[in-house]
Amino acid sequence: MNLNFVSEDKKTGRMTFMLKDTNPAFANAVRRAIIEEVPTMAIEDVEIVKNGSALYDEIIAHRLGMLPLSTDLKGYTPRDECDCKAAGCAKCTVSLTLKAKGPAIVLASELKSKDPAVKPVYGDMPIVQLLKGQELEIECVAQLGRGKEHIKWSPGTAWHEYEPTITIHTDKVTACKDKLPPQIYDKSGKIDKKLIVGKLVDACDGACDAVTIERSATNIMIHVEPWGQLSVRDMVTKALDILSERFTEFDAKFSDA
Secondary structure, three states: OEEEEEEEOOOOOOEEEEEEOOOHHHHHHHHHHHHHHOOEEEEEEEEEEEEOOOOOHHHHHHHHHOOOEOOOOOOOOOHHHOOOOOOOOOOOEEEEEEEEEOOEEEEHHHOEEOOOOOOEOOOOOEEEEEOOOOEEEEEEEEEEEOOOOOHHHOOEEEEEEEEEEEEEOHHHHHHHHHHOOHHHEOOOOOEOHHHOOOHHHHHHOOOOOOEEEEEEEEEEEEEEEEOOOOOHHHHHHHHHHHHHHHHHHHHHHHHHO
């Protein structure tokens, strides 16, 4: 099996890579490892010191937990694997605090982290609105976790498809123009293979005789869209490391049996 880079959208961070000479079982294992096994930081414990807003404490705590936090995988250890035995220390947790007074819309950027490497990815995400005279004071603890434990720890989403081979039949394009997505045409009005990506492949498949698409049985494309805690490269690298460790552990136990 070989892994090859295909494309990257710098605006969204979405990336596509290719697994060659593989099968759906392994591709799905990679996909699930990305979503469920790659750890990220998220707020787990929340202490509400003051809450004069219209929202219940539980709602605010839930909103804080779902905030994507930038993650330093090298700087932290999962709490259940830490030397502190899950008591909570600087190696496995980081504290964040928030103090705000109304009238104001409290944003994620107002969370103050003890570690600059761990902070809200999207600072303009609203947490709560405070009216005049209302106050909010919160102390939080973030820790590494995995998407299989709670979706707030998932670094993003991933899906896969067989590599498509696209053939354009130029003699039939004119008759099929109304049946094909307009996004696949370049400025000169010709069909551009490079524009037939993602959902447009499915939209073109079987739409008419001008475009035929064949799927590879051994080459699988995996699309990864991050939520912001980690880059796609870090997500994929960590997912493959996790799978490698699992396979090595399985092989060792199988050999001893």
